[in-house]
Amino acid sequence: MSRRHVIRWTIRCAIVIAAALLLHACAAMQVRAPDVSIELENQARTLGFDPASLSQGREIFITRCARCHATPEVHGYSTEQWQRILPRMSQRARLDAAQESAVRAYVLAARQSNAPDPPLP
């Protein structure tokens, strides 16, 4: 192999390795938010929330609530803690009343569930 070939291959390998490392880092950084499932809908009903609002709540949770910090872990706080945190953070995220109650329904139903947390899409 000529010297130029060696250099070219070295650069290619370096790029592949860098890309793999980056992908790995991104996967590790992903926060988990349980999918909306039958179990989650049942939890929402039990808690007195509208199960139809869960999908919207999850969507807002993983987008609007991840602007200033990583998406929080739903199982990371008790229901009482969430009840204190959510009004404050909904204000920060500038959610309207309907969006706030959708996020509340999602977070509180999700934290009650034992659903494994799949990675975010």
Ligand code: HEC
């Ligand atoms: C405008 C920026 C901003 C947005 C948007 C935002 N947060 Fe926060 N969040 C913060 C900051 C700053 C802190 C840390 C300081 C504090 O607790 O006030 C924080 C802290 C938190 C904590 C940890 C609280 C604690 O007491 O340990 C949770 C949980 C949280 N946010 C959830 C959310 C949720 C849910 C949303 C969406 C409804 C959201 N955040 C949207 C800025 C934001």
